[in-house]
Amino acid sequence: MLMMDECRPSWLQDLTRNALDEDLGVAPAATGNLQGVPPAGRDVTTAAIFDSAQRAQAVLVAREPSVVAGLQVIEFALADVQARFGLAQVAVELLAADGDLVEAGTELVRMEGPVRVLLTAERTILNILSRASGVATATRRWVDALAGTGARVLDTRKTMPTMRELDKYAVRAGGGTNKRMGLYDVAMIKDNHIAAAGSIERAISLVRAHQPDVDIQVEADTVEQALAAIDAGARFLLLDNMPVATMRQAVAAIRSEEQTTGRVELEATGGLTLANAREVALTGVDYLSVGALTHSSPIVDIGLDFVA
Structure with missing residues (x-):
C-alpha cells in the first residue's frame, strides 16, 4: 500500500522517463524503429569516451545545508538508462533518507556500476533531486519559524x-x-x-x-x-x-x-x-x-x- 509520504512509483517513473527522453533525444540510427518502439536516444559524449564495460564508484553529495527529498528518483533513472542501452545494473547504497536535515558535504548516496549509466542518468537525477530538496528545505524554514x-x-x-x-x-x-x-x-x-x-x-x-x-x-x-x-x-x-x-x-x-x-x-x-x-x-x-x-x-x- 502506498504510504502518504511517498510519491506514487508509477507517476515518478513516468516523470523520470520523460526527463530522460528530453535529455537523450532520438538517435539518428533509431530512425527506422518499429512504430510504437521508443528509440533509446544517446549521450554522445559519454558513449564516445567510455566503453560499456568501464565501471566506477560515485557519490551524490549535498554541497550546502539542506533537507533531502526525492531520493526515489535515483532507482528509476538508473534502471531506465540501464534498460535503454542494455547495460549492467548499478548498485545503490542510500546514506540518507527523505526528510533528513544534512550539512554541506554530506554524502547522500553511494553508487557503483557502469560509467555510461552513471553519467547518462546524472543530470536527470540531479534536476529532480535538487528541485525537490529545494522545496523541502524552504518548507523546513517555515516549519521552524512557526514552531x-x-x-x-x-x-x-x-x-x-x-x-x-x-x-x-x-x-x-x-x-x-x-x-x-x-x-x-x-x-x-x-x-x-x-x-x-x-x-x-x-x-x-x-x-x-x-x-x-x-x-x-x-x-x-x-x-x-x-x-x-x-x-x-x-x-x-x-x-x-x-x-x-x-x-x-x-x-x-x-x-x-x-x-x-x-x-x-x-x-x-x-x-x-x-x-x-x-x-x-x-x-x-x-x-x-x-x-x-x-x-x-x-x-x-x-x-x-x-x-x-
Missing part, C-alpha cells in the same frame, strides 16, 4: 505544471502540510466565485447542491465577510491579505462563536513572509498558506562525484 505557535504551513496549487505530485511530496518531506491537490478534491470559493454568484451564501448553496460530498473553503477579505461565510455554514475560511490587526480581530470574533458553530479552521493567506510568519501565526490561525514554497524555492546544490 510552538500551533499553526502549520500549507502549500498551494502554485506548482510546476506536471510536477505537482513531486512538489507537494517535497513539502511533506520538509515538514509542511498539503492543502488541496487540485480543483477536484476541495471546493474553494474565492472572490470571483462570490462575485459571479452574487453573495457568499449563494455561492456556498450552489456548491453544496452540485457537489455535496466535497469540503468547502471560503475566502474572506474582511471580518464581515468571514462572519457571513460562517453564518452560511462555512467551517474553513481563508483570511486573505488581512493586516495582522484585522486578522486578530477576525480570529477573536470567529472563536467567540465556536460554542455555537463548532470548530472553524482558519488559514492566513497573502503577503506572508518568514519575517512576519510568527506574528501572523500568533493571531490564532490554524494555517499559513505559502505559494512561494513551490513557485519560488531555489534548488539545493547537489553534485555527483567519482571516488577512487
